[in-house]
Amino acid sequence: MSSRLILALCALILLATSSYAGDTSSLKPPPGANVAIVEFIDLQCPDCAAKNPLVKEAAKTYNVPLVRHDFPLPKHTWSFEAAVIAKYFDSKSKTLGSAWRDYCFENQPAITPESLRGRAEKFAAQNSAALPFVVDPDGKFANEVKADFALGQQVGIEHTPTIYVVSNSASKPVVEVTDPAQQLYSTIDQMKSVAGPPAATPTAKKSVSRKMAKK
Numbered sequence: 001m002s003s004r005l006i007l008a009l010c011a012l013i014l015l016a017t018s019s020y021a022g023d024t025s026s027l028k029p030p031p032g033a034n035v036a037i038v039e040f041i042d043l044q045c046p047d048c049a050a051k052n053p054l055v056k057e058a059a060k061t062y063n064v065p066l067v068r069h070d071f072p073l074p075k076h077t078w079s080f081e082a083a084v085i086a087k088y089f090d091s092k093s094k095t096l097g098s099a100w101r102d103y104c105f106e107n108q109p110a111i112t113p114e115s116l117r118g119r120a121e122k123f124a125a126q127n128s129a130a131l132p133f134v135v136d137p138d139g140k141f142a143n144e145v146k147a148d149f150a151l152g153q154q155v156g157i158e159h160t161p162t163i164y165v166v167s168n169s170a171s172k173p174v175v176e177v178t179d180p181a182q183q184l185y186s187t188i189d190q191m192k193s194v195a196g197p198p199a200a201t202p203t204a205k206k207s208v209s210r211k212m213a214k215k
Contacts, residue, residue, distance in 0.1 A: 022156020024174040025167045034195040035064050035167045035188065040071040040152050041101070042160040043086070044079035049105035051161055051180050056102075058184050062192070068101060069148040071160055076115045080145065085120050085131075087141035092129060099127065167195040 029036040035083045037059050059066040070086060071171045082104050090097030103123050104111065111119055124131040136142055140198035152162075163177045165187045172194050 021202055022154060024155050024164070026151065027155065027164055027174050029168055029198070030065050030067065032196040032198050033065050035062070035165065035191045036067055037064060037159075037184075037188075038067045038069070038164045038166050040069045040148075040155070040157050040160055040162045042071055042073050042076060043082040043101060044076035044081050044108065044111075045073070045102040045160045046108065047159075048161045049108045051163070052102065052105045054161060054180055054184065056163075058180075058188060061185075062188050064188065066098075068098070069151060070145050071149055071152045071157055071162075072145065073160065078111060078116045080142075081113070081116055082111075082120075083145045083148075084136050084141045085116075087144045088135045089129065091141070096127060096129060099123075165191045167191040168198070169194040169196060 008100055018020050021074075027038050037055060038053060041052075055066065058064075067165075070083035072083050082100075086097050086100050086104075089100045098121055100120075103119075107119065120135075121131055161182070163180055165177060165184070169191070172191065175187050175191065177187050
């Protein structure tokens, strides 16, 4: 079964289940952060491209992580393949993967299924990165995209972009931002006001353990 057919079936399931609220309990700030922006995106979605500068600027202004999940809609002709390439670049560095997603948004009107590979090669060359002839020989990156899509189904995603501000607060862990231009900054302010201290990163925990062992 092709990846596109699998996504189409997933979309049908999504439509069938969209009448009930999704489970957002798995959306949490990454280790070391108490607040984060979580976004479900489609690299071929014009609205995602339009909102991308605002979302990135908010993350930079507040110094909070921006966690993107790839949610390629079956109706789009190159978004799934672009997301697979994004996962490949992620495997080299998260910064590179993020830059590829930005590149897709910035060049979205000029990208076609036929030109996507050439665009990826140009991007890789500009960033001193290698792009193998076969990007995903064992389907690993395609499976990562499908896992993001499945998470979106669990959460109850109905459109892209879907943007959340999440915190480690038990009283207000997740808020969806439906109007980013009007609500994103104020929502981050609210979530920061109720958030607790960031959880220690695994590295920090290791350091603490070592110090205690020395005592």
